[in-house]
Amino acid sequence: MSKEILKLKPENVWKHFYELTQIPRPTGHTKAVEKYVVDFAKSLNLDVKQDKVGNVLITKPASKGMENAPTVILQAHLDMVPQKNADVQHDFLKDPIETVIDGNIVKAKSTTLGADNGIGAAAILAVMEDNTLAHGKIEGFFTIDEEEGMVGAFGLQPGFLTGSIMLNLDTEEEGELCIGCAGGIDENITWQYKEVEVPAGDVAVKVSLRGLKGGHSGGEIHLGRANANKLMFRFLKDTVRSLDARLAWVDGGSLRNAIPREAFAILTVLPENVDALLELVDDYNDLYNEEYADVELNLTLKAEKTELPKTVLPEEVQDDVINAIVACPNGVIGMLQSFPGIVETSTNIASVKSGEGKVEVKFLTRSSSETKKEALDSMIESLFSLADAKVEAVNAYPGWQPNAHSKTLEVMRKIFNSKFGKEPVVQVVHAGLECGIILDSTPGLDIVSFGPTIMNPHSPDEFVEIDTVERFYDYLTAILAELK
Known part of the structure; x- marks a missing residue:
């Protein structure tokens, strides 16, 4: 039933998420998915490079009229947590994830789904190939091995990123804008x-x-x-x-x-x-x-x-x-x-x-x-x-210390209120995000994290709410158009 998700909206996001479910990518085994992202960028004639640890950076030029807008980094991690019940036969190094649609949710058959952070990665890929969007220069930054040791973020060298704003797409509650997280x-x-x-x-x-x-x-x-x-x-x-x-x-x-x-x-x-x-x-x-x-x-x-x-x-x-x-x-x-x-x-x-x-x-x-x-x-x-x-x-x-006076946060709050008729929840999360580590190598970044609703990550009960993915992507593209 995995291909049923290709009919969901927005189709360009679900298309890429489907492709990610077909590539085994547990932490420590991301070579195949790194190659998928690099080959994708080359197919679009976009600039792409990898650093020594395996992080991938795709650069997309600004759309017409947005050449003077600040460069925005869209960031997600490529690996997923491999969890299954003891009585389930599944080899995370070989087998694709089999997805199931159940009402308003997408889940996997007795394994983790990999929506954490596959949905974020899929959204970046969708932005990269959509030439109808308004945006400044975009850097699509895909880190490796976040789930165990944040290897990609720790391996990031100064100068690899050039953007001044970063949108981390690894938060798991719709309506929350995260501006800080715990260290570990x-x-x-x-x-x-x-x-x-x-x-x-x-x-x-x-x-x-x-x-x-x-x-x-x-x-x-x-x-x-x-x-x-x-x-x-x-x-x-x-x-x-x-x-x-x-x-x-x-x-x-x-x-x-x-x-x-x-x-x-x-x-x-x-x-x-x-x-x-x-x-x-x-x-x-x-x-x-x-x-x-x-x-x-x-x-x-x-x-x-x-x-x-x-x-x-x-x-x-x-x-x-x-x-x-x-x-x-x-x-x-x-x-x-x-x-x-x-x-x-x-x-x-x-x-x-x-x-x-x-x-x-x-x-x-x-x-x-x-x-x-x-x-x-x-x-x-x-x-x-x-x-x-x-x-x-x-x-x-390290943790990521909150900046309540972020200009990016201010823009995102206004857009959220305009689109959804309510204020977003500005939050600090206890989960570990890569933002604090990335800030160490790229000081001065203005960072906000957000995403669709993903429940029970890191367990076989993981699922993502379908309607929140559509709203998340619509919100993301609106933010890109307003960051001028």
Whole structure:
């Protein structure tokens, strides 16, 4: 059903989005989509260049009569988050995204859709090929690998961009004009150990936690959704303490910027404790469904007997891992006072994985305050150091400080009011955008971010509202005509 989206309006945007869904482009694997954008520009005889990291820049001359208008940079990222449910067969390195129209939304079949940021990229491509539009000189700037480490933005060299205004097309709520965002830092925690034999006489049980909503660990961290790792380790602590269970293996979550939706663990127990373990699983399943009754509608915690593993974690490491993850902060830590309802500081226990004598835990900590980001990072480092883990803080990136006196913002507010009969919401978001990093290499840019409504990014429930795409593109083209 993927080609059905070609009938949606505006057809030029959906045409390019369809082409992007056919090109596998998870973070770290963007060569094919880079080539698509370069070849597209060459087909239109537009100037195009790439920098050393792979970012692509297409330049379109001003339309007649707009030669003296400021150069506007339209910016989006080419990569997408590869998320699917565990029972879905999909290879993000080979398979296209299969889209489905459901009323007013476009979604994918049990995978992420890639509307984040494919719709923004498609809109830029549509602008580049439409010679009926009024606009000054345009630079279409496509970054790579935004979703993990913002590699493209960090690799941007001074002088690559020449524009004075930048419209970032990576905001996900229609009617919001974003003028600032949080910075972030990754924490990587590791325990290394020598595996020990399974206690004599033990049998194995696999515990599976599934069905959580997950989502974007910045834009949706405030919605109170369950974190699969926190729930799993809360259960594991009770099981180890009350039933002398041993932890053999754990695998929860995947991507640093996604709230984990699933977690799995293998435990070993004496045969006489199996029934009690299964009963405890049922109890926690009921408890979690009661606690998250209004948020997580498909949560399931189940257990089944499985093949006995060869080894388990040493008891002291097992206890350190469990106690540290149960104790560590997760979710919203503080709110912005100047923008009510917006998260200032948060952290997300993104993944916990064991195997081959190692347990690895990954966090992404975000804050609009550099000092509070550093304080939370120190808190996490202190906790896991006390649990004898190695802690590394990497991939730090700055926030984007808001400019409430932006001239571009003023123009965009007037156009929005004229078109839609209401004021836009001027906002600072908790999600990480590339704007602050790009400003570091290109000082003085006047930046505003906006986009159509995209819900549940970074999860298989991701969708984009069709009618907002049409209004978003109409608004974008009107802005280009007025930035003189």
